[in-house]
Amino acid sequence: MSARFSPGIVLILLLLAAFVLAAAGADLLSPADPLRQSLLLRLREPGFASRTATYWLGTDDLGRDLLSRILYGARASLLVAALSVSVSLVVGTALGLLAGWFRGWTAVLIMRFVDTMLSIPAILLAVLTVAVLGPGFLKLVMVLGLTRWPRYTRVAYAATLQVAGLPYIKAAEMAGCGATRILWRHILPNIAGPLMVVATSEFGLMILFEAGLSFLGLGIQPPYPSWGSIMSAGRQYVTRAWWLTVFPGACLFVLVLCVNLFGDWLRDRVDPRSRGR
Amino acid sequence: MSDAPALVVENLSLAIGPAGLVDGVGFQVAPGEVMAIVGESGCGKSVTAQAIMRLLPDAIRQTGGRILLGGRDISAIPERAMRAVRGQLMSMIFQEPQAALDPLTTVGSQIAEALRQPLGRVRGEVLRMLRDVGISDPERRIDQHPFELSGGMCQRIMIASALISRPAVLIADEPTTALDVTIQAQILDLLRRLAIERQTAVVLITHDMGVVADIADRVAVMYAGRIAEAGPTAEIFAAPRHPYTALLLASIPRLSDVPKSKLAVIEGRVPSPSEYGPGCRFASRCPRADARCAAETPPLRPLGDGRLTACFHAEAMA
Numbered sequence: 372m373s374a375r376f377s378p379g380i381v382l383i384l385l386l387l388a389a390f391v392l393a394a395a396g397a398d399l400l401s402p403a404d405p406l407r408q409s410l411l412l413r414l415r416e417p418g419f420a421s422r423t424a425t426y427w428l429g430t431d432d433l434g435r436d437l438l439s440r441i442l443y444g445a446r447a448s449l450l451v452a453a454l455s456v457s458v459s460l461v462v463g464t465a466l467g468l469l470a471g472w473f474r475g476w477t478a479v480l481i482m483r484f485v486d487t488m489l490s491i492p493a494i495l496l497a498v499l500t501v502a503v504l505g506p507g508f509l510k511l512v513m514v515l516g517l518t519r520w521p522r523y524t525r526v527a528y529a530a531t532l533q534v535a536g537l538p539y540i541k542a543a544e545m546a547g548c549g550a551t552r553i554l555w556r557h558i559l560p561n562i563a564g565p566l567m568v569v570a571t572s573e574f575g576l577m578i579l580f581e582a583g584l585s586f587l588g589l590g591i592q593p594p595y596p597s598w599g600s601i602m603s604a605g606r607q608y609v610t611r612a613w614w615l616t617v618f619p620g621a622c623l624f625v626l627v628l629c630v631n632l633f634g635d636w637l638r639d640r641v642d643p644r645s646r647g648r
Numbered sequence: 649m650s651d652a653p654a655l656v657v658e659n660l661s662l663a664i665g666p667a668g669l670v671d672g673v674g675f676q677v678a679p680g681e682v683m684a685i686v687g688e689s690g691c692g693k694s695v696t697a698q699a700i701m702r703l704l705p706d707a708i709r710q711t712g713g714r715i716l717l718g719g720r721d722i723s724a725i726p727e728r729a730m731r732a733v734r735g736q737l738m739s740m741i742f743q744e745p746q747a748a749l750d751p752l753t754t755v756g757s758q759i760a761e762a763l764r765q766p767l768g769r770v771r772g773e774v775l776r777m778l779r780d781v782g783i784s785d786p787e788r789r790i791d792q793h794p795f796e797l798s799g800g801m802c803q804r805i806m807i808a809s810a811l812i813s814r815p816a817v818l819i820a821d822e823p824t825t826a827l828d829v830t831i832q833a834q835i836l837d838l839l840r841r842l843a844i845e846r847q848t849a850v851v852l853i854t855h856d857m858g859v860v861a862d863i864a865d866r867v868a869v870m871y872a873g874r875i876a877e878a879g880p881t882a883e884i885f886a887a888p889r890h891p892y893t894a895l896l897l898a899s900i901p902r903l904s905d906v907p908k909s910k911l912a913v914i915e916g917r918v919p920s921p922s923e924y925g926p927g928c929r930f931a932s933r934c935p936r937a938d939a940r941c942a943a944e945t946p947p948l949r950p951l952g953d954g955r956l957t958a959c960f961h962a963e964a965m966a
């Protein structure tokens with residue numbers, strides 16, 4: 372396996388690192404409190420300088436600093452995506468491993484459930500659950516996490532079936548390893564590659580889902596910032612204050628693009644055909 | 649010098665659906681002894697080995713017979729305890745050593761796994777075992793991954809992992825088939841030496857009479873799920889009393905053969921389990937077959953020199 376980093380992937384990794392740093396360091400990097408309102412500073416254009424501060428990306432309809440809100444929005448976005456991907460990765464992988472290891476009716480039951488879940492439009496499922504449970508950060512994470520596991524299950528199931536038939540798993544059984552040990556020590560590491568590819572593509576989707584649900588008012592609740600809710604609020608001022616929709620929109624676009632390109636790169640690297648036995 | 653046998657297989661029968669795969673197979677192996685099971689591909693050698701480990705594929709079931717490990721019937725052992733038996737009391741190695749090792753785990757950890765210990769705690773013991781199976785530079789090899797090693801070295805690693813917990817029985821299913829000839833001879837020597845040093849009973853499965861000649865004290869020739877002939881290797885090689893054994897022996901390439909001379913090959917093919925008829929299963933390919941062979945199953949009977957043969961024409965072959 373040659374570890375070749377093209378300039379393109381380096382740029383993508385740098386951009387992703389920048390987003391992560393921005394989200395993690397939002398407290399330090401923000402020029403202003405993202406929640407502090409000021410009626411005197413409503414809808415100021417980017418670069419506006421008051422006597423005390425400069426508003427690099429302008430202000431919103433309540434006079435809050437847009438740059439600070441976008442930085443905190445990045446944190447919401449990445450946190451929701453990371454947590455919900457973790458939940459669905461764990462749930463989906465566990466079910467896929469079980470189905471692939473025990474096969475038989477266990478597999479039939481789990482995989483029918485997967486088919487059912489996958490036949491419901493994902494955003495509809497998310498909207499409906501939030502509508503029933505109500506919005507909120509943790510609920511958002513749980514809703515996304517617990518509706519998005521089936522893709523992992525499919526991949527984990529197929530990969531487990533394949534790996535479980537390989538001689539080294541038979542050898543481990545012959546050596547007296549129990550099912551738990553075989554699944555944990557020998558199968559999981561060997562199916563991690565394709566699962567990471569799914570997790571990356573889901574990560575991009577989760578960022579979009581969070582933005583979409585927050586845009587609809589079903590995600591992160593005001594006054595806390597999220598790119599979706601910033602754009603939603605900016606929608607009515609789109610002719611007078613373009614920056615309210617363009618900046619968060621651009622961030623969303625660049626972040627998801629980088630995540631997806633990273634996912635493609637990852638997929639090429641874990642392609643089973645290019646892997647040593 | 650009658651050692652109590654480490655492994656006894658009695659009258660083992662296996663079936664898949666209605667078709668019998670293995671029919672009344674029996675043998676025993678003493679500590680330090682190498683017993684070969686030889687026969688063409690599809691004879692039921694591997695399923696017999698899997699039955700001994702009690703890890704048959706889902707579709708195949710045992711329909712009769714007993715397997716005694718150190719005098720204990722393994723069918724009485726619950727599955728949980730059976731796990732402790734595998735790898736501790738009996739181990740198995742396979743044909744493709746490279747594929748039989750987890751590609752993501754270092755060889756040291758895989759050997760330590762047989763001791764149910766993290767490598768850190770048994771490193772010294774693993775190093776000693778690596779040296780014992782003839783791995784040079786074990787301090788470096790112990791932390792390498794299987795893809796960094798040759799096939800022959802991987803088979804040594806498998807042997808190390810199979811034997812480190814000092815099992816009473818080692819089953820080796822075509823352990824050298826995937827290796828080239830010089831490496832094959834080294835691995836067979838190693839097995840031979842370790843069997844004696846550690847008093848391990850070795851069941852060596854092969855399709856190659858040449859391998860049997862190199863290593864086995866005794867041999868059981870299997871054909872289509874039954875034992876055709878069994879006994880001390882020397883006797884059987886000197887005077888085969890079953891036509892199938894004779895044909896297998898004739899198929900060993902010899903150094904004296906001129907390169908182009910035609911190897912004796914046995915005409916026809918092994919019948920599949922669904923084609924097993926009432927008579928001798930070798931009858932359709934046998935040069936000596938007569939009407940009785942096609943109608944009646946020849947019993948496996950002692951011929952007085954420590955061998956058993958299942959052929960009506962055994963006396964005529966003397």
Ligand SMILES: Nc1ncnc2c1ncn2[C@@H]1O[C@H](COP(=O)(O)OP(=O)(O)O)[C@@H](O)[C@H]1O
Pocket residue numbers: 664669687688689690691692693694695696705707708920921
């Ligand atoms: N997992 C399995 N499922 C169904 N049939 C099998 C399976 N494994 C082996 N068999 C059948 O059992 C017979 C004996 O196979 P095997 O023991 O592998 O032969 P050998 O090792 O002597 O070449 C063959 O007819 C084979 O088709």
Ligand SMILES: [Mg+2]
Pocket residue numbers: 693694821
């Ligand atoms: Mg076989």
